[in-house]
Amino acid sequence: MFPLAKYYITTAIDYVNGNPHLGHAYEKIGADVIARFKRLAGYDAFFLTGTDEHSLNVARQAEAEGLSTQEFCDIMSGRFRNAWDKLNISYDRFIRTTDQDHVATVQDIVRRANERGYIYRGTYSGYYCVSCERFIEKGDLIDGKCPFHPSREPEWVEETNYFFALSEFQEPLLRHIQEHPDFILPAARRNEVVNRIKEGLQDVSVSRSTLTWGVPFPEEIDDSQVVYVWFDALINYLTGAGYTPGTDEFGKWWPADLHYIGKDITWFHCVIWPATLMAAGVPLPETIFGHGFVTFKGAKMSKSEGIVVDPLKVVDSLGADPLRYYLMKVVPHGQDGDFSFEGLAEAYNADLANDLGNLVNRTTAMIKKYFKGQVPSPTGVYGPLDEELKAVEESVAQRAHEMMEELDPTSALSEIWRLITAANKYIEDSAPWVLAREGKRERLATVMLNLVEAIAKGTIMLSPFIPYSSQRIWDILGLQGKPEDIRWDGNLEISSLLPGICVTQTGPLFPRLDMESSDFTKGEFHLAELAKEKKKEGKPGQAGLSAKSPQDSGKGDKKVADLISIDDFAKLDLRVAEVITAERVEGTDKLVRLEIDLGCEKRQIVAGIAQFYKPEELVGKHIVVVANLEPARIRGVESKGMLLAGSTEDRSELAIITVDRPLPKGAKVR
Ligand code: MSP
Numbered sequence: 014m015f016p017l018a019k020y021y022i023t024t025a026i027d028y029v030n031g032n033p034h035l036g037h038a039y040e041k042i043g044a045d046v047i048a049r050f051k052r053l054a055g056y057d058a059f060f061l062t063g064t065d066e067h068s069l070n071v072a073r074q075a076e077a078e079g080l081s082t083q084e085f086c087d088i089m090s091g092r093f094r095n096a097w098d099k100l101n102i103s104y105d106r107f108i109r110t111t112d113q114d115h116v117a118t119v120q121d122i123v124r125r126a127n128e129r130g131y132i133y134r135g136t137y138s139g140y141y142c143v144s145c146e147r148f149i150e151k152g153d154l155i156d157g158k159c160p161f162h163p164s165r166e167p168e169w170v171e172e173t174n175y176f177f178a179l180s181e182f183q184e185p186l187l188r189h190i191q192e193h194p195d196f197i198l199p200a201a202r203r204n205e206v207v208n209r210i211k212e213g214l215q216d217v218s219v220s221r222s223t224l225t226w227g228v229p230f231p232e233e234i235d236d237s238q239v240v241y242v243w244f245d246a247l248i249n250y251l252t253g254a255g256y257t258p259g260t261d262e263f264g265k266w267w268p269a270d271l272h273y274i275g276k277d278i279t280w281f282h283c284v285i286w287p288a289t290l291m292a293a294g295v296p297l298p299e300t301i302f303g304h305g306f307v308t309f310k311g312a313k314m315s316k317s318e319g320i321v322v323d324p325l326k327v328v329d330s331l332g333a334d335p336l337r338y339y340l341m342k343v344v345p346h347g348q349d350g351d352f353s354f355e356g357l358a359e360a361y362n363a364d365l366a367n368d369l370g371n372l373v374n375r376t377t378a379m380i381k382k383y384f385k386g387q388v389p390s391p392t393g394v395y396g397p398l399d400e401e402l403k404a405v406e407e408s409v410a411q412r413a414h415e416m417m418e419e420l421d422p423t424s425a426l427s428e429i430w431r432l433i434t435a436a437n438k439y440i441e442d443s444a445p446w447v448l449a450r451e452g453k454r455e456r457l458a459t460v461m462l463n464l465v466e467a468i469a470k471g472t473i474m475l476s477p478f479i480p481y482s483s484q485r486i487w488d489i490l491g492l493q494g495k496p497e498d499i500r501w502d503g504n505l506e507i508s509s510l511l512p513g514i515c516v517t518q519t520g521p522l523f524p525r526l527d528m529e530s531s532d533f534t535k536g537e538f539h540l541a542e543l544a545k546e547k548k549k550e551g552k553p554g555q556a557g558l559s560a561k562s563p564q565d566s567g568k569g570d571k572k573v574a575d576l577i578s579i580d581d582f583a584k585l586d587l588r589v590a591e592v593i594t595a596e597r598v599e600g601t602d603k604l605v606r607l608e609i610d611l612g613c614e615k616r617q618i619v620a621g622i623a624q625f626y627k628p629e630e631l632v633g634k635h636i637v638v639v640a641n642l643e644p645a646r647i648r649g650v651e652s653k654g655m656l657l658a659g660s661t662e663d664r665s666e667l668a669i670i671t672v673d674r675p676l677p678k679g680a681k682v683r
Contacts, residue, residue, distance in 0.1 A: 019057050026063045033325075045104075053476065054414070054501055063104075108252060118251055122289065129294065189287065197303070227245060270298070270299045271420070369471075401439075403463075414501060472486045484633050488593075592631045611638075612679025636669055
């Protein structure tokens with residue numbers, strides 16, 4: 014066996030002075046789709062994301078909330094991580110710039126650049142935009158304001174600190190960019206960056222003497238200063254790769270294959286970051302991709318400008334997959350795209366409920382009706398319609414793969430939809446109901462088998478985009494394991510898996526939204542939130558912590574229960590179990606019936622979590638259950654065990670306990 018090629022992908026790390034918004038979510042989803050695709054394509058992929066915590070904004074926000082900066086960061090960073098978990102972002106490490114290994118890496122990189130003579134002491138005076146955390150040259154101010162944050166006065170800063178000799182890297186950077194056409198993508202971003210570099214590079218200040226919140230400069234240089242937040246933040250990519258300070262061991266994953274970041278921060282990533290690496294004698298990353306923005310009614314989503322859509326509200330209303338799907342569809346490769354609630358609802362109904370959901374439903378219903386639910390074996394009765402469908406399958410698998418390799422999920426998605434559309438057309442053209450009526454069993458068998466194959470292939474290719482739903486379709490088809498277990502390297506071969514599998518039928522995969530009456534499609538209720546956010550702009554408590562968010566309530570205001578002995582604890586048989594199926598208990602608002610796999614046995618439990626999780630979100634989760642609880646009947650349904658979940662005092666927020674890396678089913682929790 015050849016070792017798998019590695020693929021190291023990173024996103025920008027988000028500032029924690031406000032809650033995660035749809036713009037942040039778009040980036041994490043885009044990177045997740047690429048990471049999942051790479052795994053599917055056979056790479057050993059490592060996906061890094063996290064939070065950027067040493068900003069001045071964050072320190073000020075914490076003070077306004079009456080919390081220590083670290084406490085504030087812990088809460089806010091947790092919110093980002095929770096949001097990415099809810100969106101099913103498959104990160105391998107969630108890094109925080111306050112992590113100890115990161116602090117050591119930052120100091121070491123500063124040390125390396127200093128030893129090579131690129132750090133010197135000087136005096137800085139100029140304007141600083143706290144929202145961007147960047148110094149702004151006078152010529153770049155518009156009406157005296159930062160071009161990105163016109164509602165906020167830039168601050169005048171004058172201090173003695175340490176500079177990085179960026180100006181020495183003008184020629185090496187231009188040469189590197191020219192010799193590596195994929196270093197900055199898309200090409201339009203590369204041209205912008207090249208033109209700016211050609212205007213000349215100024216040395217930049219990389220420490221702050223007036224702040225205390227940050228990574229201290231190395232002791233041997235001057236630990237009375239802290240490292241400038243951007244210099245600190247960029248180095249997270251090396252920490253995440255597994256860099257060992259004091260050595261030339263850059264880590265298993267370095268160099269990064271892809272830094273996936275927003276177009277507003279290309280300067281830092283395409284100029285400051287590679288120059289820093291050159292100064293420190295570290296190899297450069299392969300590609301920096303500057304994606305576009307999600308706009309809302311044409312305006313950039315931005316917490317400092319008060320324009321935010323809360324992705325979790327969308328997930329609570331519709332689930333993660335529809336949002337993932339829609340954002341990948343409407344924000345094209347490297348460009349901006351506009352989000353609207355109406356657009357999301359339309360895409361949900363037309364693409365997911367109609368095209369995909371109905372295709373699966375109709376197919377499984379026909380297999381149930383005509384073949385007692387069992388997918389028939391090939392009969393050799395082929396015709397031109399079959400050839401046509403096969404040709405679409407092959408070309409879609411090939412082309413969608415190429416588009417993903419070109420980091421263009423939007424085009425890949427529309428290619429995959431060509432297959433979904435072709436499969437729906439194949440049903441109409443082959444008219445299985447006529448074949449059944451006329452007793453053409455062999456031809457009918459071919460049609461059913463071909464449909465299952467088209468759906469299964471579509472499902473594999475869709476799994477990076479809509480992972481929950483893909484797994485669900487996979488299970489409905491009766492296929493073993495996960496769609497991601499199949500290798501998609503341009504070809505997609507699964508025909509041997511299909512004959513004899515038994516399909517099941519459940520309710521609709523994507524229940525249709527009633528555009529007239531659904532709260533969600535009215536959408537404007539989110540606008541009210543937006544207006545509220547706007548009002549709060551600049552005021553203390555912007556992060557909503559002083560208003561005691563339900564997420565944080567209960568913190569510190571309840572004493573823990575009385576002590577128990579270790580023997581008492583040992584009476585509990587806590588086990589890891591995988592959720593196989595999940596469905597709402599009819600006639601109840603809160604109850605979900607779960608079929609779980611404990612390794613040695615499968616059993617049913619009932620949990621009161623329906624308000625917090627859609628059943629499909631639960632499938633595949635590795636949860637923790639009390640396995641030796643006496644069976645009970647809840648609303649007439651038998652429950653053999655209980656899952657563990659954490660919740661706030663008032664039970665307005667709840668999260669299931671899962672394991673954060675794979676463990677065999679049935680593993681004991683102790
Ligand atoms: N902390 C820095 C990044 C440091 S990376 C070493 C930062 N943080 S941020 O919270 O302001 O932005 C994080 C990411 O979200 C950036 O890549 C930014 O471009 C992206 N987005 C913020 N708003 C966005 C949209 N409206 N649309 C798409 N992405 C946008 O910058």
